[in-house]
Amino acid sequence: MLARRGIIPEEYLLTRLVEDPFSQPRYRARQRKARFVAKNGACNVAHKNIREQGRFLQDVFTTLVDLKWHYTLVIFTMSFLCSWLLFAMSWWLIAFAHGDLDPGGGSPGLAPAPPCVTSIHSFASAFLFSIEVQVTIGFGSRMVTEECPLAVTVLIVQNISGLIINAVMLGCIFMKTAQANRRAETLIFSKYAVVATRSGKLCVMFRLGDLRKSMIIGAAIRLQLVRKVTTPEGEVVPISQIDLAVDHPVGGSVGIKGIFLVSPIVVAHTIDAKSPLYHLSASGLQQEDLELVVVLEGVVETTGITTQARTSYLPDEILWGRRFVPIVGEEEGRYTVDYSKFGKTVKTHTPLCSARELVEA
Numbered sequence: 001m002l003a004r005r006g007i008i009p010e011e012y013l014l015t016r017l018v019e020d021p022f023s024q025p026r027y028r029a030r031q032r033k034a035r036f037v038a039k040n041g042a043c044n045v046a047h048k049n050i051r052e053q054g055r056f057l058q059d060v061f062t063t064l065v066d067l068k069w070h071y072t073l074v075i076f077t078m079s080f081l082c083s084w085l086l087f088a089m090s091w092w093l094i095a096f097a098h099g100d101l102d103p104g105g106g107s108p109g110l111a112p113a114p115p116c117v118t119s120i121h122s123f124a125s126a127f128l129f130s131i132e133v134q135v136t137i138g139f140g141s142r143m144v145t146e147e148c149p150l151a152v153t154v155l156i157v158q159n160i161s162g163l164i165i166n167a168v169m170l171g172c173i174f175m176k177t178a179q180a181n182r183r184a185e186t187l188i189f190s191k192y193a194v195v196a197t198r199s200g201k202l203c204v205m206f207r208l209g210d211l212r213k214s215m216i217i218g219a220a221i222r223l224q225l226v227r228k229v230t231t232p233e234g235e236v237v238p239i240s241q242i243d244l245a246v247d248h249p250v251g252g253s254v255g256i257k258g259i260f261l262v263s264p265i266v267v268a269h270t271i272d273a274k275s276p277l278y279h280l281s282a283s284g285l286q287q288e289d290l291e292l293v294v295v296l297e298g299v300v301e302t303t304g305i306t307t308q309a310r311t312s313y314l315p316d317e318i319l320w321g322r323r324f325v326p327i328v329g330e331e332e333g334r335y336t337v338d339y340s341k342f343g344k345t346v347k348t349h350t351p352l353c354s355a356r357e358l359v360e361a
Helices: 060-066 069-098 122-133 149-177 182-184 284-285 355-360
Strands: 187-190 195-200 203-209 214-230 236-244 257-259 263-271 290-300 306-313 318-320 322-324 326-332 334-337 346-349
Touching: 060 149, 069 122, 069 149, 122 149, 182 187, 182 306, 187 306, 195 322, 203 322, 203 355, 214 263, 236 322, 236 346
Parallel strands: 195 318
Antiparallel strands: 187 203, 195 203, 203 263, 214 236, 214 257, 214 290, 290 306, 322 346, 326 334
8 A cells, every 4th residue: 555655665565565585485385275364464254144134233333334435425425315305305395385385375465474484485495495404504595484383393303313414424434534454554564474493492483563653552462373173073173263372572472462563573483382383394384274363453552543453374475494684773873674675584594394303303
């Protein structure tokens, strides 16, 4: 998105992902049927055969916010047009029943009776008066008189209905504009994860960063392994989600909270005896049908809204024996970040065996 707008050069490709120019992985992974989470964070799950569709209408506001923009704009426009037309018909019927549309039809020699609404002579003028009442635009030529109590009642009903429509529709537009996923567009992940040794242990690592200067408060990272599992009883779990421990990039375990995302960081998962990746080697990893899902969640400093960014890595996107290059430097007394190297990696000496075999060696 930023590259398309010209804020960042196109070659950086900072649309939530950063390309890394290098050769394809050494091992060919078998073809995967489906991806649980797309690289841009969209969940690849389709809900089918929902019989109780009426449940969505019980929460109309959330349903409107979840709709696509063109559907929301159509509903926004039609809600006002329909209300204007409905009350315009009411005003026209009141004027017709009171005889205001035929000012010369009264008894000869008698002064015409005061109209219910002045200056209504056709449906077009009734429609204009309906708009004036609901959006509080008064031009002075049309007004309700005390001649008809019914007209006063319709005036009150239309004002209350207009306030409700304004509150719902404008609130819906505001919520769609301020949705948390807009902030997530500037939270970027490296396109590839890497496996390398750190402090003598194999680690799975990926890089993430925030392009904005405004902070993500209380940033938390969750790393999950998604795979198909068959229990000892023979039950098949098609989407088994296993939480993986996340280590702080500078050492010391902090669990999944407390990330200070002022500059891009490399997040690592140590492959130890408690890790489900403990028995996987470089070749075995590429043959596994698994997916690493990364979820970054925090509160936007400027708005106070909780935002969430997601991405995932398949086996052919996990590069064995590579490490991310440093991108943070110091120039003229301040730290600088070179985002052109965000996704670049270099080869490093890494055993091709599993973490279990490395410990036992």
